[in-house]
Structures are given as structure tokens and as C-alpha cells.
Amino acid sequence: MGCSRRRNIPLCSGGGSIPKTDAEVNGDSPDRNWPGAGGCHRPGEMIKYTNVHISVAGPLEVHMSPELAPEEIAAALDAVAMDVLGSAGIHSPPVDCLQLARALGIAVAVDDSQPGRARYVRLRSRRSGPAKPAILLSGEPRAERRHWAVAHEIGEHAAHLVFSLLAVEPCQAARNARETVASQLAGRLLLPTRWFLPDAEQCRWDMLALKSRYATASHELIARRMLECAPPVIISIFDHGELRFRRSNLAGRAAPLSAVEMECWRAVHTLGLAQQEWEGTRTIQGWPVHEEGWKREILRTEAAEFGVDV
Numbered sequence: 001m002g003c004s005r006r007r008n009i010p011l012c013s014g015g016g017s018i019p020k021t022d023a024e025v026n027g028d029s030p031d032r033n034w035p036g037a038g039g040c041h042r043p044g045e046m047i048k049y050t051n052v053h054i055s056v057a058g059p060l061e062v063h064m065s066p067e068l069a070p071e072e073i074a075a076a077l078d079a080v081a082m083d084v085l086g087s088a089g090i091h092s093p094p095v096d097c098l099q100l101a102r103a104l105g106i107a108v109a110v111d112d113s114q115p116g117r118a119r120y121v122r123l124r125s126r127r128s129g130p131a132k133p134a135i136l137l138s139g140e141p142r143a144e145r146r147h148w149a150v151a152h153e154i155g156e157h158a159a160h161l162v163f164s165l166l167a168v169e170p171c172q173a174a175r176n177a178r179e180t181v182a183s184q185l186a187g188r189l190l191l192p193t194r195w196f197l198p199d200a201e202q203c204r205w206d207m208l209a210l211k212s213r214y215a216t217a218s219h220e221l222i223a224r225r226m227l228e229c230a231p232p233v234i235i236s237i238f239d240h241g242e243l244r245f246r247r248s249n250l251a252g253r254a255a256p257l258s259a260v261e262m263e264c265w266r267a268v269h270t271l272g273l274a275q276q277e278w279e280g281t282r283t284i285q286g287w288p289v290h291e292e293g294w295k296r297e298i299l300r301t302e303a304a305e306f307g308v309d310v
């Protein structure tokens, strides 16, 4: 597909240099004509986005700059993700990231010889001309992993817009900032806050309803994005009967598994059916992700009032 919707966005003069990609095979800089978030922001200028749900409370592990509030970073990530989707003409879920890449003028090719799931490169044809962005994708059989891998590489490609919007010099950010920005963008391309939050509230955070609407996102990604939304929650993920992940979106460590959470998990694990339990002010939802040879359960524990210890 062509990229007729692409438009030229001037980058901020004070927005810092363009970060280098992992795999600029020809050593040139990334595409400066990437469809990006409109408007320029001077360093220190307050960023305001209307009608954007800002995910504030999540463990936003982007170490961009100590002067930036997590809300500002989340708003910039949300704005860039929405702009990337909008510029590709995608306005509702599920987001097909391969289609998204192509609409943005990024070629996607399968390359089984490469070590990772995907790689972002810039290819130059034999005849001289501008290098073209491309994503080399391994033959990953799981569709959600393919979408995630491509979404991450689109995130790599668009990361400079987030730096630019926040007026952060990439060289002054933490070493892993660009990689983290790419992953955060990937999550927001598959589950954009502006769509995901109202949908999640409407279905009362029902994982299975969300999964059917956002089919290209994995259950785990949906669970992790729940941590980036405002209601105070703990997400627990069990694989083959073992607790593998447990995290709260409030400061500090998540409380240990309670007896009622254990009971809920056991019922989901054994019956293979979604369950819901109540424990004081807390609501515990559990869902099975059971496949041939793989048994995962996801628990979401929400406190009724903000500030209640979860």
C-alpha cells in the first residue's frame, strides 16, 4: 500500500537531535517526514492535549528526564500513537500493525534468518536514492506476537517524535529510554488509551470482552495496559500453576496474594472459566488463557476507592 496520507510535520528546533535507530544499515538518519504530532513545543512549555485520556497512575518506566512528570510523558506517548494511527487512516480497533506499517510507507518482509522477532532497518536500493524504512519480521507463528513485534518497530521509527514533543535531547535521556519509548508506543498503537479506557470502563474491565475487540493485542498486553490506567489495581499472571507476575499501579510493592485471590485463581485454573470474587472493598476478576499445552490465568484485583491499599 502507498502512503498517500503521509504529511510533512516540522520538527521542533529546540526538540533535540533525531535519535539513531538500532539498525540504520546505511548510517543515515531516520525519516524526518514521518507523520507526527502536530505543533512544536519549546523546552519547558506545558503540553496540553484536549480530549485525550491520560494514563497517569501506571508504572511508566520511561526515564526521559527527571524534570518531566509521568503525566507529560504519557500524554506525549498517547498523542504520538494517535497521530501515527490517524495518519494511517486507522480509527478503530483491532489495529493490524502490518497494515499500519505499510500505510506508513514501511515495507514489511519476512526474514527467518534473523535472531529476534523483528528488526527495523533502512534499505537503500542499488541506484542511489533515499533509504526506505523496512521491518524484517521473523516467521513467528503467533499472530499477537507478530503484531507486537511490528508495533515495537513502528515505535522505534516514531520514538523521535516523542523526544521531540517533550523537548528531550535523546543523548541526555537514560540509555534505555528510546527502547522503552518504542515499547510504550507499541502498547498504545495496539491499545490506544483514548479507545481502550472508555471501552474497558464500559465492559467493567472484562478481559475477554476487551480481547475480542482488540484481537491483535495479547491478553498479557491488555493486562499490562490495565496497570497504566487510573483505577488502583493489582495484576497477577500465573503460568502452569505458578505466579509469574504480580504488580500494582500504586507506589510500593503489591500486597501478597490473599486467600480469596488464591481461591479465585484456583477456580479459574481448574474450571477454565472466568470468575469474579469480592473481598471487602476489593473486586477480584480472573480469566483463563488456556491453550493446548499452555495454561495461563490472569487476575485483576481492584480496590473500590482510590487510596485503599492494594
Ligand SMILES: [Zn+2]
Pocket (backbone or CB within 6 Å): 022, 152, 156, 179, 182
Ligand atoms: Zn527495540
